Amino acid sequence: MTIFTAPEVIGHRGAGRGNVDGNVENTPESFRAAVDSGASWIEIDVRRTADDHLVLRHDEMLEDGRTIADLPVADLRDDGAITLEEAVGAIPPNIGLDIDVKTVMEDATDPEARRTMTLLLPVLRREARHRRMFVCSFDPAALLRLHREAPEIPTAWMPFVRNPLDQAVAGAAGLGCAIVAIDARSFGLTGEPARPGRREVDYTVGVAHRAGLEIVSWCPSPTDAARFADAGMDAVVVDDVPGVIEALKER
Template sequence: MTANRPLIIAHRGASAAHPENTLVAFAAAGALGADAVELDARRTADGAVVVHHDDTLPDGRVIVGLACGELPDSVPTLAEALDACGDLIVNIEIKNLPGEADFDPSERVAEAVVAEVAARATGARTVVSCFHRPTIDRVRALAPDLVTAYLHLHLDGATALAEAVAHGHRLLHPWYGWVTEELVAAAHAAGVGVNTWTVDDPELMVRLASIGVDGIVTNVPDVALQVLGPR
C-alpha cells in the first residue's frame, strides 16, 4: 500500500488481543500498529462518562443506574481511557440510542464528552461519532471545530451521506457492507471522509483500501498493519 493508506483504527482498543474497552486494550493499540482508537462512551447516574459498549454490565446492572464509583475496575472513565490512548487519534462513539436504558434526549452525555475534550485541548486528534444523529448534531453545535461522524447501519449509504452533508458532519462511518467505490467517491466529492467498520478479513481490508476509504476500524490492528503496511 502507498503512504496514504487508510488509518488503522483499533475497535474498542486492541480488542482481539485484550478485553475490549479496557485500559490495557487502549494502551496496546499503538504498539500493535493502530493509528487510532475507537471507544464507547456512556453516562453514569452521577454524570460521569465511562467507557463500555453495552448499557448493562455482564451481571445485568444498568450502568446509568450506578454511580461511577460503583462500577467494576475494568470499566474506565473516559478520562482514563483517553490517557491510555496516549497520542493516538481517538474516535469517541457516544452511546445514546432511543430504546437503550441510558437514552437521554437532553444530550447531557454529548455535553460531558465535549467538555472533557475541550479541557484536554485534544480536539485536533479527536473524532466524535454516534448512530443517533441529534447527538452528534449537539456535539457540532457545542464545538463546531470538532470533527463529527455519522455512524449508520440501517440507512443506505447515499441517504446517510446526504444527512451527514446536510448537518455539517465531516465523516461518514458506514458498516463495511454498505461501502462501495461510488459511495466513497461521492463522499470525497462532498468533502466527507469515510471510515468503515468492523473489518478483520485481510482481503476485505485490501479491497476497501483500493477503493479509497479513509479509515478501517478493526479488532486486529496488527493484521491490518501487516496487510496495509506503514503509513
C-alpha cells in the first residue's frame, strides 16, 4: 500500500500549532489556510468527551486546568472546540486526513462502547471510503485494535519526543504499521552537533522503506523538511506550510 507521493506536506493541526496568522489550530479556518498554502494533507487531534463525543483538542486539559475527558461537549464548544464530524466536513475530500488519536487513561477501564477507538471507528470506516487517510497515535493499543477491526485503514506509530530512531523504526514495523512518524528532533536538527551513534537520515529512511514502512517526520523547519525530502522521506507534518512548500520548490 502506497500512501504518499513523496514528498508530501501535512499541515500540523491545520496551518500549524497555536495561532498562525489569526488561524487557531484544529479549526476550519486553520484547515483552509493550510490548503490554500499548498498542504495536501491535514493533521488533526481527536479526543473523547465526558458525554462520548469526539472533539478536536491536542492537550488533555483546557487552559483553566479542566480535563477534556471530564467535560461535556457543550462546555468544550464554549471554549472553541469543534467536533470530529465538523472537522471532516470542513476538509475537502481531495485533501488527505491524518488523525492523531489521543486516547485517555479511562480507556483502560471504561466499558468498550465508551472507549475512544470504539467511538472513532465508524467515522474512520466512512471516511476511508472516499479520501486518503491514516491514523497515528502514541498509543500502540489503539493502533493494534484498528489493525484487528479495520485492517484496511493505514496506521502510523508515533514514538515520543526525541525517541531513538532504532526503536522507532523497529517498533512501527513490529506493530504492523504502514508508517512510522518520528519527531524531527530524533534525526538531529540543522545546526546541532552530531550525536555519536545516531543514524543518518537517509540510512534511517532506507531501513524503513526496506521494512515496508513509509516514513514521516513531525515538526521540521523548512530547512530540515527539505533536507529530509532529499533523504527520501515520504512526508512531513509542519507548522509552516508556506515556508516548507517554498523550501521544497527550491530543492
